[in-house]
Amino acid sequence: MGLSIGVVGATGAVGRKMIEILKERNVPIDSLRAFASQRSAGEKIEFKGNEITVELLTEEVMKDKFDYLLFSAGGGVSEKFAPIAAAAGNVVIDNSSQWRMTKGIPLVVPEVNPHTLKGYKGIIANPNCSTIQMMVALAPLHRRYGIKKIVVSTYQAVSGSGHKAIVELESQLKDEAYPNQVYPKRIAGNCIPHIDVFNENGFTKEELKMVYETQKILEDNTIVVNATTVRIPVVYGHSESIYLELKEAPQVAEVKQILENAPGVVVIDNPEINGYPTPLEIANTDDTYVGRIRKDLVDPTALSLWVVADNLRKGAATNAVQIIEVMEGMK
Numbered sequence: 001m002g003l004s005i006g007v008v009g010a011t012g013a014v015g016r017k018m019i020e021i022l023k024e025r026n027v028p029i030d031s032l033r034a035f036a037s038q039r040s041a042g043e044k045i046e047f048k049g050n051e052i053t054v055e056l057l058t059e060e061v062m063k064d065k066f067d068y069l070l071f072s073a074g075g076g077v078s079e080k081f082a083p084i085a086a087a088a089g090n091v092v093i094d095n096s097s098q099w100r101m102t103k104g105i106p107l108v109v110p111e112v113n114p115h116t117l118k119g120y121k122g123i124i125a126n127p128n129c130s131t132i133q134m135m136v137a138l139a140p141l142h143r144r145y146g147i148k149k150i151v152v153s154t155y156q157a158v159s160g161s162g163h164k165a166i167v168e169l170e171s172q173l174k175d176e177a178y179p180n181q182v183y184p185k186r187i188a189g190n191c192i193p194h195i196d197v198f199n200e201n202g203f204t205k206e207e208l209k210m211v212y213e214t215q216k217i218l219e220d221n222t223i224v225v226n227a228t229t230v231r232i233p234v235v236y237g238h239s240e241s242i243y244l245e246l247k248e249a250p251q252v253a254e255v256k257q258i259l260e261n262a263p264g265v266v267v268i269d270n271p272e273i274n275g276y277p278t279p280l281e282i283a284n285t286d287d288t289y290v291g292r293i294r295k296d297l298v299d300p301t302a303l304s305l306w307v308v309a310d311n312l313r314k315g316a317a318t319n320a321v322q323i324i325e326v327m328e329g330m331k
Contacts, residue, residue, distance in 0.1 A: 002030030003324075006066045008081065009073030010034030010054055011043055013163055014095055017317035018070050023048055025321055035061065036073070057081065063088045068324050071095060072316070082123050091327070092123045093320045100125040100213055107216050110322040111264040112139040117327050124323060128206070129315030130154050130229065130238055131213040136288040136314070137307045138244070140262040141255065142218055146247030148301075149224040152210065155232045155239040156195060157279060158187060160311050169233055187233050195229040204229060237279025238311040242304065249300040252293055259290050264314070269293050277308040285310055286318045 005022065009015040011034075022029065034045050034054045041056040055061060057077070062069075062085040069085050071078050075098040082092045082099065099105045106116035107125045112135050117124070127135070134152060141147065158165040164182050171178040172188035180186050184194060196205035203211075207227040215221045260267050268277045269291045277289035288309045296302030309315055 002028040003067040003328075004031040004033075004065065005029055005324075006033045006035060006064075006069045008035045008057060008069060008071045008077065009095075010045060011036045011040040012072060013159065014072040014312060014316045015070075016045070017312050018072060018320060019045060019047055021313065021317050021321045025325070027321065027324060033061075033066075059084050062090075066090045068093060068327075070320050072320075086122045089121070091121060093126060093323050094123060095126040095316055095320060097128065097209060098125075099123050100127060100209070101216065107213060108323055109135045109139075109217060109319065110326045111136050111262070113217055113219070114326045117323065118330055120327075126316065126320050126323070127213050127217065128209040129160060129311040130156060130206070130240065131210050131217070132315050132319050133238060133288045133307055133309035134210070134240055134242065135214065135217050136262075136264045136309070137259065137290050137305065138242070139218065140258050140265070141244065141246070141250070141303075142220075142223075144248075144254075144258055145250055147218070147220075147223050147244055148247055149226075149245040150214065151226045151243040152228070153241045154195075154210075154227070154229045155191075155234070155241075156229060157234045157236050157238055157311055158182075158231065159236050160195075160238065160315075161231070166235055169235065173233075183231065187231060189233060191233075192231040193228060195231055203227070234279050236283045236310060236312065237308060238315060239279055240307040242307060243296075244303045244305075245299065246301045246303060250295070250303050252295055252303075255293055255303065259293075264288055265290060267291070267293075276306060279308055279310075282308055283310055284313065286314050288314060 035057040036054045043054045045052045069092045072095040075096040078094045078096040078098040158169045168182045206229040210227040211225040259265050266287045266289050276291035292306035
């Protein structure tokens with residue numbers, strides 16, 4: 001028997017990517033339905049040679065029976081419609097930030113904490129894109145050494161802000177006079193240390209997501225996380241420079257071995273031949289790539305590394321589809 005799956009926000013960048021990845025990974029599906037707002041209802045989406053008509057998202061259709069509903073339509077939509085779908089007995093995998101820190105709702109990276117899905121029904125939260133790739137890379141090291149502190153600086157692609165941001169970057173690269181509308185400052189030829197709104201403590205909402213989501217996923221509120229999130233003029237792929245303080249002194253050779261054996265991780269770390277991952281090279285893949293692994297010059301317990309992943313795939317759509325795979329494997 002195949003699955004009945006619905007995609008809410010199906011005409012957006014992540015929604016379309018979810019449908020693409022469901023096809024790529026050959027998830028067994030008997031019925032796939034697509035939902036969107038009034039603006040996009042009626043559009044056609046191709047899936048395995050068939051045309052699917054995008055339906056209008058309503059409270060009534062969320063009461064229909066699905067094995068899984070994938071949500072990627074923003075926090076407001078998730079807040080209103082996900083509880084309706086869950087109350088009808090459906091498993092909801094939500095890509096917005098709406099439910100991530102809600103007590104009792106699993107926040108899941110399948111390579112890291114799949115145990116939280118065992119026997120679960122209801123709303124499941126997909127973590128923030130930058131948190132997901134960091135957790136895939138760091139969880140194996142936390143299990144071995146224990147992490148005391150993480151200092152992370154991100155270099156995030158404009159696709160994380162949606163299609164309009166891609167258009168803005170591409171237009172500004174062609175025309176210096178093209179105005180900034182998506183971002184507070186010009187993105188072409190620039191770096192903007194400002195993702196989401198600023199909190200009164202000086203950190204942005206995006207930075208605080210990385211703090212609290214990390215602690216929840218690793219189930220350790222003692223881990224100190226300091227994040228600076230930066231938007232850069234790259235279309236796809238988030239990069240992260242990460243500094244770790246560990247509870248035990250690591251050895252670089254062992255760190256590499258741990259990461260090479262970790263699920264979802266690819267190590268590219270040959271600096272003598274310019275071997276390190278970049279967003280351009282890893283685009284349209286599902287793994288998390290790690291390079292530039294090195295010990296601190298002073299602190300024997302400290303380690304630095306470079307982490308790159310495709311933000312629309314592993315950072316959003318692929319992670320959600322992998323949650324389906326894990327839950328089906330537990331049956």
